[in-house]
Amino acid sequence: MLNAQAFFFDLDDTLVDFGKARRKALIALAGQLAARIPNQSPDQQRDLQSRIVEDRTRRGTDMPQDGDFRGTRIRIWNEVLALIGAPRLADPGQLTDDHDLLTRQNLELYPDADASIRWANDRFQVTGIITNGPSDVQWGEVYAVGLEDRVNRVIVAGDVDAFKPDPRIFEAALEGLGVPPQAAVFIGNSAAHDAAGAVQAGWSAIWLNRDDDTYPASLPSPTATVTTLDELPALFG
Known part of the structure; x- marks a missing residue:
């Protein structure tokens, strides 16, 4: 990672x-x-x-x-x-x-979101968002909080006809980037859709556990777990 x-x-x-x-x-x-x-x-x-x-x-x-x-x-x-x-x-x-x-x-950004996006843009070659849902609804959210220009690409499930945890949405995120799955990291709050989906697609997965939930034993384990986005920099040294 x-x-x-x-x-x-x-x-x-x-x-x-x-x-x-x-x-x-x-x-x-x-x-x-x-x-x-x-x-x-x-x-x-x-x-x-x-x-x-x-x-x-x-x-x-x-x-x-x-x-x-x-x-x-x-x-x-x-x-x-x-x-x-x-x-x-x-x-x-x-x-x-x-x-x-x-x-x-x-709709509002979490207090830890803005700094984490800036950190990711400084730390990685490519940054993005992968979100489930219909195209109009999810793009409406992206524009509502001004994220459309904060990352390199936004992948909406409704646009690519694949919904997390389907590996195809993760493949779409990397298409044309020249980045292999093993060099990509995804963070999300859903154990089943985000963490397990990323692992099954060959990515590193960080589970964001804001609510002190228990990760299902039946799912592939995430690479790491954090409780806030503020913990991300420490994972990467």
Whole structure:
């Protein structure tokens, strides 16, 4: 790892606090939905808002087998509307789009991200980001926090039709660089998608464990583990 030439970051919950932004967006959107239901007291509206947040969070956003993120999320929101007895919207994608917009508006870099990006640019020949998700959503996040010009390349799963941990997305990241997999390093918060995916692609993998989780014994072990991005320079001497 000390002789690495390329260093790539995951985006969501690695460089940006996606979970926090997504929850703020969900709470705001749930409040708007609850207010549309007539004949409610303020307390009833708040209770309904909490139910919407709880139900939408419980349903999650699992990666669809067919790659249709938007269709999957529209279906989930329609299920939430049915739960609260609200009619479907004329534009079925409005809630999904509103959720994405509110998320971008609340998105922030982690406090340790800026210095770590500068360190990586000084230390390695090539730097980049590899992120799962639809092209429009992930690029929207990149632009929202001004990362488009901070690294050499950004690889979005929706652009290359391969999602971590698929080795093809890691191959796409190195395409045309002349950097072999064994000279590349990837850091991310997901044990399964980021750390294990990078290892299986022949890269060095650093697992970012911000939340004191336990690494699954069933997955290939990462090359290293850190709890903050501030720990990266010490790994490379």
